[in-house]
Each structure stands twice: as structure tokens, then as C-alpha cells.
Amino acid sequence: MNRRRFLPLLPILTLLAMLGPVAAGLWGTLLPAFGHLPAAGLTGPSLAPFRDLFDWAGLPRAMFLSISTGLLATSISLAIVMLVTAGWSGTKPFRALERLLSPLLSVPHAAAAFGLAFLIAPSGWISRLLSPGVTGWDRPPDLLIVQDTWGLTMTAGLIVKEVPFLLLITLAALGQADAQRSVAISQALGYGRVTGWLKTVFPRVYAQIRPPIYVVLAYSMSVVDVAVILGPNTPPSLSVQIVKWMSDPDLAMRLEAAAGALLQLGLVIGALVFWRFGEYVVARLGARWIASGARGKADGVVAVGALIAGTLCALSVLLGLVVLTIWSFAGFWGFPDAFPDAFTWRNWMRFGPGTLDALGETALIAVTVALAALILTIGCLEAEYRYGLSFSQRAVWLLYLPLLIPQTAFLPGLQTLMLSLGADVGRIPVILAHLVFVLPYVFLSLADPFRAWDTRMGTIAAALRASPNGVLWRVRLPMLLRPILTALAVGLAVSVGQYLATLLIGGGRVATLTTEAVALASGGDRRAIGVYGLMQTGAALVPFALALLIPAVVWRNRKGLRHG
């Protein structure tokens, strides 16, 4: 009976766990932004923090970088995914690309960024492979590729990670868009493959994947770890500068950081509004394009171009991981040698023990967070099933809210707030902060398979005198083993990749593979970065492998259950 009273509370508890820290963090940002930080003896309200912020000479460029990175990364990765899907879905190359991209989703952003840097820098692997034969270089050219002033490399680093994400989201949405029949009819009417898809399927798919696109936009505008590794520094993007101000010994700089955080929030909201406006414009133009009846002469070229772009994204992450591996085993490796003089275990002997400590911390946090998120999610979904307590369509946006508010807007505030309350930093606050980011992904990953479960199974079990709990534990959850494990793996990967939440809320005491790897970026030791980057990738990838393997073993004699 206890459970009966507890279960209906779970949706509220879940919302609280997700939105509570965000709201508290924004509050903790708002007050110092207007000069109110009693802990430092400063009382507001005052506009001085904003005056200081606008006096900073780097502000225009930092704002520009935030906006340009966000809009470019989002629109380019969306275009690649849409055109690849339009041109190739259902074909062999598409399935190959899908298989290539899916595991890349879980590669942490930092590892992918390091890999990209090691590939395309003037002394990177591509330049080494082509030199001196093709290029004639016997020393690396003095070219500003990584950390370029316009943030293009940083944008590329985001695109290669967002393409797999958007592709998987699109695949999930395709099932409900009745794509195949629409394309078949449009092709029968003489439309090209790409044009037909864009004119009939795209509007329906886009309506479904809109929230994740907004998440990509907000994330790309305020990313910190990728920007630290690939982004410019004279000046850096706004979010990186906010984190720098947060760590200034002068407490007054926290006020400027808070003002910057509010500005970052404003920029993201502005960009989202701009994007929404862009949707209207595209819809208008698209309607005219549809009415024009153009059948699409350039379809073939567009489709091939998109496939090449998609493959390049997959290859740059994969080859990035390969070059990380080579560096982790490299002896001396001078330019322009294509491979090191010697391969050695020395680097792994040196950095291995350190990575194991960090791996332990990473695993402890990730497992706790992912399990908590899973329990809350199953609780919510079961409460929905038993009592009809479902999120309304509008309330689904609440799930996306923690992902839409830039991390740099509320995490610094949360840290300041925790300090003024006397709450200790450390592992438990980090776990709670991770939960904010992990919960939405676990929920979104599990909700559809959970709801799609054939409820007649429950009716049969109940007829055999199973209690509601019996149905849940003995029928529904075992049958959903594969999606549950996948949701758990998603949660683990998201937690493993968290940088800013671990850094700021952990107060430097919590050292995970991600914080250690990004800290190494400033030292530039490529062998250490190789070892840490690979360990970080492994920590995120292994759970996915297990999520595939375990159901196959457990249900080896239940063919119908093996694929969830």
C-alpha cells in the first residue's frame, strides 16, 4: 500500500530533481549579476557588473563566437542529416552510415575534439600522411587551423558530434512520419528522391525533432570543453570567458561572470527566437517551392554531397580515435613521419594508474546517476500507466528545459549559491547536478518503448492473478530489458561526458576522466591526452556494448525478446 501512495509522487519528484537545480542556479546567477553578493560584502542592486562586462574589450567577438558557432553548427549538422536521410534512407550506404554513426553518439565531446585536433592541425595526422610527398612540407606550415579566430574548427568539432545525435533522433521520428509511402507517391509523380522527401516528409519529421534541434542550438552556443580544446583564445567564446571569470581570485569578478551568464542566457533565448522566426521563413519559402512543382534536377549531386559530408563526420571521429590510440603508444614521433619511430607501453605505464583512479570516480558517479535516473523514469512511466498521470504535450517541453538553458547560465550560480548556504562541494552535489542532464536523456530514451509495450500482456498476467507490481517486475521490465539497458547506457554516457557540472560543482575535488582529460589540454602532452581520451571513450562505449550483449545472452532462447 505504501508504494501506491509513493508512486504518484514520483513524477513530481522527477521534475524537482530536474528543474530544482536549474531554478536555484538561475537565482544564484541573477542576484550577483545585479551586484548582490552578501557573502562578499556586496549588496545590490547595482548595474556595475553589467558596466564592467560591457567594458571588456573582448565582448563583441566573444558574443559573436557564441552566436556564429551555435547557428552554424546547428544548421550544418541539420542539413547534413536531412539531406542524407532524404537521399539515402532505406539504401545500403545509409544503413552502413547509420551503423558507423550510432556508436559515435556515445564518444564524449572532449575525446572527439582531441581526435579532430590531432587530425587536422598543421602538424596533425593528415598533414603527416601527405608530407612531404604531396605537400612538400618538411615542417608544419604556420597555419591557424586549431583555435582559429573565427571558431570554425570548434564549429566542426561540434558538427561531427551533433550529426550522429540528430541522425538517431531523425530515425526515431521517421517511423511515425509515414515516410516510405510519401516518397513512393512523390517519386511516382516524377519528383527526385531528395526533392520528394523534402517536400513531403521533411515538414512532418521536423515538427517531431524540433525540441532536440533547439537543444543542439543551445548546447553549441554555450559549450565549454570543446571550446577549450578547439576554440580561439584571443578572446575565447563567452562561455569560456565566464568560466575564467568564475575562477578569478578577485571575488568581484564573479559579479561580472554572473552578468556574463545572464547575457549568455539572453543570447541563447535570442538565437532560439531567431531560429523560430527562421522556421516561418523557411516554411513560407518551402510552401512556394512546393507549389512551384520543381521536380529537383540537382538531386543526385545533393545526395552524393550529403553522403560525403556524413561520411566525413563519421570518419573524422573514427580516425580521431585511431590517432589518439597511436599517440598513446607513441615513442618519439617527429614531423613529417606518418607513424612514430617506435611503439611503447611506456605511456600507458605512466598514465594508466592515474586513469584508473579517475575511472573509479567516473564510474561511481555515472552508475549512481544513471540508476537514479532510471528508477525515477520507470516510476514516472509506471505512474502514468497505472494512474494516467501523464505529462501533457506541453509538459514534455519541461523535459527539455534543463537542456535548453545554457549550462554556463546556471551552474556558476549553483556553485555560488551552494557556497553561501554552506553546502559542501564534492561527489554528492556533483551527482545531483549530473542528474539534471542525465534524467531527460534517460526519460526520452525509455519513454517510447515503455509506452509501446503491448498492454494486453499485462491484462493476461493480471488474469493469472498477478498484482500490478507483479506485472511490472515479472512481465513488463523483463520484456523491456533491452530498451532499459539502452536507456541506462545513454545515462552513463551522458554522465561520463559531463565537464562543467563536474568542474564547478565538484570544486576541483572530484576528478573524473573528463575533467582530467580537459585539464591536460593546457599541458599539450599528446601521449597523456591519448591515454585519457581513450579511457574516457571506453567508459562511455562499453555500457552500450553491454546493452547489446546482455539481452542477446539472457534471451538467447527467446527470439522475440532479443530485439526489445
Add this chain to the structure above:
Amino acid sequence: MKHLAVLAVLLAPVPALADIDPANWDAVTSEAEGQTVFWNAWGGSTTTNDFLAWVGDRVMEDYGVTLEHVKLTDTADAVTRVLSEKQAGEDDDGAIDMIWINGANFAAMKDADLLFGPYAEQLPNWAFVDVEGKTVQTDFTVPTDGFESPWAMAQVVFVHDTADMPDRLGSMQALLEWTQANPGRFSYPQPPDFLGTTFLKQVLVDILPDPSVLADPATDENYDEVTAPLWTYLDELTPNLWREGKAYPPTGTAMFPLIADGELDLSISFSPSAASTAIANNELPPTVRTFVLDKGTIGNASFVAIPYNSGSKAGAMVVANFLMSPEAQARAQDPAILGYGTVLNMDALSDNDRALFEALELGVATLSPAELGTVQDEPHPSWATRIADDWMIRYGVSE
């Protein structure tokens, strides 16, 4: 930084020495047993990280003290943390027990009463420290007063790959002319990085006819006039820097891969033997050597300090004392391990301990103490702070 003085006034002073007497060493060691010391130190250098891990093993073995290395990207993070804790009233068991600290941060923390002490000169191993010959009682001209204990000596050296750049340079003027003939082959870490700021100071010390003005705090009256030659110098230097000064390496160690790949011929280091260590670790080619300027280069000591609110002060003092032991100092000086200069006075050591140092192979790229020449004094920290701030306005947000 400009608000730091105001802030210091706002902070109520608290008694710095709370509970334990550093002079009573037996009491210190018995209290230290079982304590965990969170040492916040820059974590960007893997060789330093390895050395700190070894220190952790040794203090656990001898004293039962657990040492956790909290890896920072910027020492200022630790200062912020202690400051925030003080505001929040966390006076007894803060997150940080020990900080590897440098001049400006030490001056700020000492001013704001954020440090425990005096303790350094009561530690047993202080007896071996070379008080006469090394700058261990001042930190960037600020008296340490026993609030931090030294553990390594550093001096600016220039690192060059003799395969591409055979000859040393004698002065900063010569460096400027060399970059004009070899554009894109030199860079320095981006200030406010410690080494980057040191490069700016080294320029100023070398090109000023009389650098003694730098020993006193910078004033609004003399700052512009004294630093004018520096900005003229940098305006000429920047277009010929690596990446034309549009990007800078983040730290000193980040320049080693650039030399190894042949992107840079020349860089700067604050550790005379870092180049030898990097050669041993495959991070630099064996053709790399180091040099100092004709007039000498800037040098200083690295220190550790204990925050006033550490909950493991005894454990931290045990670690600080161990760092000054002949065993730790000889290991730190070994270029295969770390290659930091020792703070100890060789004449004060026993024959056995001295033999530890004499047995060391300093490495192919390491200058002998005689070759290192004159050590120039660090300017007062107020210069470094203002120069780094101005650098960021002039070059740090240029594009």
C-alpha cells in the same frame, strides 16, 4: 585584481594560528597520521603529476598521511576557493589543505589573511635550506615570513632546437631581430599564464637600462613610462610570432610538441632541466639545448602554502617538510624525474645526502649552475599583475 585591496578590507581578520604548534614536531607528526591532505597544484605537466604521486606514496609510508593531488589548470582557482569558503564561514575544514603557489597569488592570500603560519622555518628540514644563496625568504620581493615553504628553484631558460637554430641569443633585442629573420618560429604562453607573464617580465628586465625600479611596487605615476619600451617591443615582435600572434600556446609544456614537430625553433621554460626531461620522455628531439641571456635571466623559488582553514594542517606540514628533505629534493632534481633545481644548501647536508645530488646526471640540455649565470630578481608582483592585464587588453582580445 583591482578590487582585491577593497576585498581584503572587507574581510574580517581571523587568528591565523588556530590549533597546532609547528615547532612541536612530535605533536605534528602524531596528529598528521591518518589525515588526508588535498594538495591543489597545477596538473598540466605529467612529470610533475608523477612526482607528486611519488611524494604521496612516501608520506603515506613514513607518516601515514594520505596525499590527494587536486589538479588545477590555474592556481587562482584554489585562491578563489579559499576566499569563497571564508565568505561562507567555512573556517575549520576547507576543501584545500595545501597549494603550490606563486608570487601574485601568495601576496593576495597573505594580504587577505587566508594562510596558516608562520610555520616554514620551524620545520625540521628548514635547517638544510640555502637561505643565503637562494631567494627562499622572499617571493616576488614579498617577504614570505614563514607562511610558505620552498620546494624547488626555477630560472628562465630559452629552449632551442639546434637542428634548426644552432646559435644562442644574447639579449631580448637579439631575439627580436632573430624573429624578424625567422617569422613564425617563436612563441610564448598566453598571459596570464605564469610562464607567459614571466616572459613579459623578462623582456622588461632585459631591455630597461636600469631594472631596479621594478623592485618597488608599480605606481600610477611611473607605470606607463617604465612599461612603454615593453609595448613598443611587443608591437614589433607580435607580427613575427607563431600564428602571427593570433593564437598562443596555453602553457609552457604545450610548446614542447610544437618544437618536436618543428613548428617552433625557440621557446621559453622556467625549469632549466625541463628540456632534458622532455628529451628522455620522447617529447623533444635530442638536438634541443637551452641557453640564458648575457645579462642573466629571472629566477625564483616554488613554494607551498597552507590555507588558514585547512582541516589537515599537521598533515600538510609533514608533506611540506618532506618536500624539503634531501631524498625528495634529489629526486626532484633528477632530470629523468622532474629536473627542478634544489632549494637546499649542499654544505649543510651530510656526506651521504650530498652524494645523492652528486650522483645525478643533469642531462644533455641542462646548463650547469655556473652556466646558468646571474639570477635576476623578480619584479614586485604589482608589475606582473598590471602588465598581464594590459597585455590582455592589447593582444588578448585583438581579433
